[in-house]
Amino acid sequence: MKRVNIRNMRVDQKGTVTSVKVGGELGRRIRDMGLVPGTKIRIQGRAPLYDPVALRVKGFTLTLRNNEADLIEVEVNG
């Protein structure tokens, strides 16, 4: 078990959100979409230029820019 942020995850890698380290509008948007601690996510893919990233969360697909993904810490296996 180790903690990484979403930017450093591989496509198809799975993990569980442990913390979202941002307040304000960005934090609010992230939480509104269901990215709260305990949520399971899977990296679905990346845009052709590697940014933004698409993840599968709670049954739908969500996109984030890498600099936004930096603020979300995820626990992954191995």
Add this chain to the structure above:
Amino acid sequence: MNFCVALGGNPNAGKTTLFNALTGSRQHVGNYPGVTVDRKEGRYVQNGHEMRIVDLPGTYSLTAYSVEEVVARDFLINECPRVTVNIVDASSLERNLYLTIQFLELGIPTCVALNMIDVARGRGITIDDKKLSRLLGVPVIPIMARSGYGKKDLMAAVETVAQVPRPQPLRVSYGRDLETAIQEMEKVIAGGNFLTDLYPLRWIAIKYLENDAQILEKGREKDAQIADRLETITRKVGAHIEETLETYPEAMIADHRYGFISSMLKQGVVKERHDENRLFLSDRIDKVLVNRFAGPIIMLLLLMGLYQFVFTYSEVPVAWCEGLFAWVSDLVSNRLPDGLLKSLVVSGVIDGVGGVLGFVPMILFMFFGIAVLEDSGYLARVAFMLDRVFQIFGLHGSSVMAYIVSGGIAGGCAVPGVMATRTLRSPKERIATLLTAPFMNCGAKLPVFALLIAAFFPHSRAGMMFVLTLISWGGALLAAKLLRMTVVKGASTPFVMELPPYRLPTLRGLMIHTWERTWQYVKKAGTVILGISVLLWAAMTFPRLPPSQIEAYDTLRGGIISTATPQVIEELETATKAKLLSDAATELKAAVLAADARRAGAALSHSLAGRIGIQVETISRWAGFDWRTNIALLGGFAAKEVIVSTLGTAYSLGSVDTEAAESLSARLVVEPGWRALTAWSLMIFTMFYAPCFVTVVCIARESSWKWGLFSMVFNTSLAFFLAVMVYQVGTALGY
């Protein structure tokens, strides 16, 4: 009984489809006061009850961060709909219920429409709606908005909810720390009757903890003392939570809401049969459409296709429109005597109305094309793929639509382009896109470029057009960056966005969507455009030549005619297009036309526009423009292609055909003061200066008049600066 029903839900949950299914074509589109968010209203009649159905903007939450959210919240509070139908996507129930919880916390009478149960079932998800209804304490009705299944049951439930008293607000427990603070705040709020006429007690306390800008401001206005006390409690608990739990109160509130939802769903509401990692059809399509290599190529082809569709296929109806107006114009010309009235009707009114309606087919096609891309879910993928590039310039991936339609592929039109920014949900990025899209080379700038290229760069037409396209893209992107660093500065709006599953758009949805937006253009922009068209006509017509000069021109013309023999005059009067004229008649015709052209030139330079053109010549010289060019550029505010014809009049060449301006380009080549550098300077200026007034009106309609005026001043200043740079640096280098 007459009552109001609001329709709320997440974007892409099928809200609009349900709205269309309920109201059919009997809908009315307007704006919420002060903002450019569409407000759609329709009627639904059932058992003698007339329901006014209002479609709220799609939101994921009810905070005060986006215009849509504030609009939705204010509507629920201020207009107090009797029932709110919360449409929920059954295939991603957990996230959708997050908004439902907030509706219930606000204590508004709610009825949940569980949409897309077919999609959910296909994914192996079954939902026990009765159990969910019991747990939420409101009716939950399974529906399929696309087919209309469940519509009757839903509306029956709405009727029932409308007849019972308002429910108590839902209580979600937020953990010991926050609950203690909430209780303390509730006492303060109740003691001072603080905003309680509008909101439930507990809700106000929660909003203080969430740092909700709108409520904080309202509180301050209402009673600064109580507001201070509440803010102190918030700060204290906030500091405590940050210290002990390393999180924020607003984050804790969101966590608890999601916790509440998942504990509810775990009680047997949702059963999933399939493996959670199974790829759905939509994901498989994405494997191709957003593939690293195939994705951009397919996107390019699709965007080219959209462009082709909007501008090539709309040519036929545009030609019908033009033909119709030419016919009306001819009819009026022949009926009315020469003079001011005729000039006003033909050049002011008919050209104005023609100008308004001439855009309609293009706008119709553009909205249809974009509606297909938007409703199918592809537009979100375009934004996803291109965001990295546009982000550099402070824009959003979706900005590309507006750019392409405006003329990113040379020959578009900024009017539909500006309207295409509606798909952008980030306010700052939207304004920056709105203001820079008119820099693209629209179809009306092309005749100007063609004229100048034919005159000064006859051997490199294709190359020049390519360079001009690159300049416009570079200019637009850099200008956007400049705007984002100055007048619309600030952090970019988060890209946190849903990539909705691909869906086949419904024809009915597309039709309604396209029609209502086009009609809005005609209704709202139309009248203003007509007014400005008449004003421009007046500026190019008044003041008229003094009577002595008119007389002089008349005498001159009479003199020319009197030198000719009666046979020649008769030949000219009875001449038809098919018959060739004799040499003498041709000569006479040319002489008369030349005299008329000189008179038109003199009249133009005498008019208000002409005087302005002459006045600013001292300054415009820096960019290499003489007064004639200035007048032409003023005329170009009506439509950029008018630059060509006005330049023709100013050079006393008579009426110059914008499509075939050989006479004018030949004249410019020999005209002293004109050289390749002047042409460059004029092309740059034409590309960047104030958009035509139709575009300005549309910019104002899409944002505010402040931005409409800003675009005129900013663009013209930028264009002048660039043109002067080109001309002065070029001159210094000896070109």
